[in-house]
Amino acid sequence: MKKRSMETSLADQSPKLIRSIERRLFLKTSLSLGALALLSGCDLTDDENVQKVLQGMSRWNDGAQAWLFDPNKLAPEYPESAITRPFPFNAYYAEDEAPEVDAADYALEVGGLVDNKKSWTLAELYALPQEKQITRHVCVEGWSAIGSWTGCPLRHFLRRIGADTRAKYVWFRCAEGYTNTIDMPTALHPQTQMTFKFENDILPRAYGFPMKIRMPTKLGFKNPKYVVAMEVTNEDRGGYWENQNYNWFSGL
Amino acid sequence: MGAAQQGQADWVKIHPLVVRITHWINALAVLVMVASGWRIYNASPLFPFRFPNELTLGGWLAGALQWHFAAMWLLALNGLAYLAYGIFSGHFRRKLLPIAPRAAIRDVLEALRGRLSHEDLSMYNAAQRAAYLAIILCAIVLVLSGLAIWKPVQLQEIAALMGGYEGARFLHFFAMALMVFIVLVHIVMVILVPRSFPTMITGRARRAS
DSSP, rough: OHHHHHHHHHHHOOHHHHHHHHHHHHHHHHHHHHHHHIIIIIIISHHHHHHHHHHHHHHHHHHHHHHOTTTOOOOOOOOGGOOOSOOOOOOOSOOGGSSSTTTOOOOOOEESSBBBOOOOOOOOOOOOSEEEEEEEETTTTTTTEEEEEEEEEEHHHHHHHTOTSSSEEEEEEEEEEEEEEEEEEHHHSTTTTEEEEEEEEEEEETTTTTTTETTTBBGGSSSSEEHHHEEEESOOOOTGGGGGGOOOOBOO | OOOHHHHHHHHOOOOHHHHHHHHHHHHHHHHHHHHHHHHHHHHHHSSSSSOGGGOOOOSHHHHHHHHHHHHHHHHHHHHHHHHHHHHHHSHHHTTTTTOOOOHHHHHHHHHTTOOOOOSSSTOOOHHHHHHHHHHHHHHHHHHHHHHEEEEEEEEHHHHHHHHHOOOOOOOHHHHHHHHHHHHHHHHHHHHTTTHHHHHHOOOOOOEOO
16 A cells, blocks of 8 residues: 555656656567567577477468368469560579480379379370460469460379379379379369470470479469379378478468 | 545546457567568569568578468458457547548648647547558558468459459558558657557556646
């Protein structure tokens, strides 16, 4: 009681003092916030518990995106005049380090939950029915580019090889060792394509010769190039970037 | 004893609990969104400059994206709670309206000359009303343009509204820049009128006598 009345009288008598204490407290708070911001850079993100929360949120976002994914919603298509020229090459290596796949030796391995596991030569793949799409490629870095891709809808191929489309995932392996797992609903999306051509020409080396999997409903890194093997599976095998904390679903 | 009662009577409640809680959650969410967003921007800058890495969050692009897409839920859910409260409790009507553009311009000019009165903290002056409304609108544009960038296919109707995928990137950037500017002015004003700071924690202010 005594203390309280003392405080009050102090406040009454020296509003200047109170104000300066308030100011000091405020400065202290601001400084602590500033220190927290400085700490944040790498240290905070690398902390084990923080990583657990962030990865948990990333899994949650996978679920949210799978829920949001409409299997019948098409990515917007663009006129030829909208195509980005030159279409950018992008990978974790330089263009001259890109895999050089020998067309004559190439055979696409097919495995997992499928009836027919025979490999496919390039001539056999080229004989599949093909469709063309001019869609926007969106990179995880933020930039985007519009390209023209022609090839066989993946869902047509999956039906052809007798894939169990109730399986959860399709996994891809590429000539340079890049790997990628996608969800079955995206694999069955009408615009998900085994791409053999870019702008009416055989897919050049820079864009993934002989085959790229084009998915306008996913970020660029989920669109594997130089694909040499495909497996239908219930096991999530992650992928090159997914295993380095990029979001697994990465839908658009 | 008499002095204590006298002292208590001097305090008035000016910030409701919901406003104080959502204010501080929002402050944290915005700090994380801006710091991680700057790192994401640095991966593919729209303009010929990058943000200093020391001011960013995440360490690299993947880490920054993890932070950004985690904190977006905090920002959005907290923002929705604040908007619902502001609309249904009458808080916006009482505190932010009416907005008089001429009075707002006058008050902003006064503030720039350092002559703006903050005597009665329970009333927002016209400049404050305009700034707080602008920051709410900024946040709405940031969320919509963010959704357009995140989901340009599934939410293509929103993306079209935001100027397409590339348009939304620029809009997201400019809304961020405006929001950061308003927040900086807000912080400067709090430093100039420091007794307004504890009111956002306790909710109470000493009545102007």
